[in-house]
Amino acid sequence: MVAGFSLAAQLAMLLAATAPLARRRRFAKLQAKELYVPGELLPDYLSDSARMSRETLLAGVGEKIRFTLPAGWADVKNPALVRQRRALSRRKEAGLPSCSQLPGETE
Incomplete structure (x- = not known):
């Protein structure tokens, strides 16, 4: 940890410094794969x-x-329900279909 900066502040500085990577096609494709973005x-x-x-x-x-x-x-x-909720949240963030809610839930 850098003295004088909170962890959140350090993460923000690191993200700001690396943000231009998202504009690079190769990096964005690798990131999309990690996020399970459908083809x-x-x-x-x-x-x-x-x-x-x-x-x-x-x-x-x-x-x-x-x-x-x-x-x-x-x-x-x-x-198990918590794990299923986390998995569904990740899939939903990635834009995958049929994962908007758990069985038996209403929005």
Whole structure:
């Protein structure tokens, strides 16, 4: 940790310094693979990555860094359900179909 800077501040500085990588096609393709972006959405993902400003990227990542689990998640008695929710959230973020909710849930 760099003296005088919080971990969140250090992450923001690192992200700001590396943000231009998202505009590089090769990096964006590797990132899309890690995020499970489906092949049919890859052209849109690459285009969006190339156009995204540093400020927009920092704002989006900042929101994810500041996210906290809702009250009551610590009381969940079914860890498999929590794992399934996390997996569905990742798939939804990646734009994969049929993953908007858990069975039996309503939006």
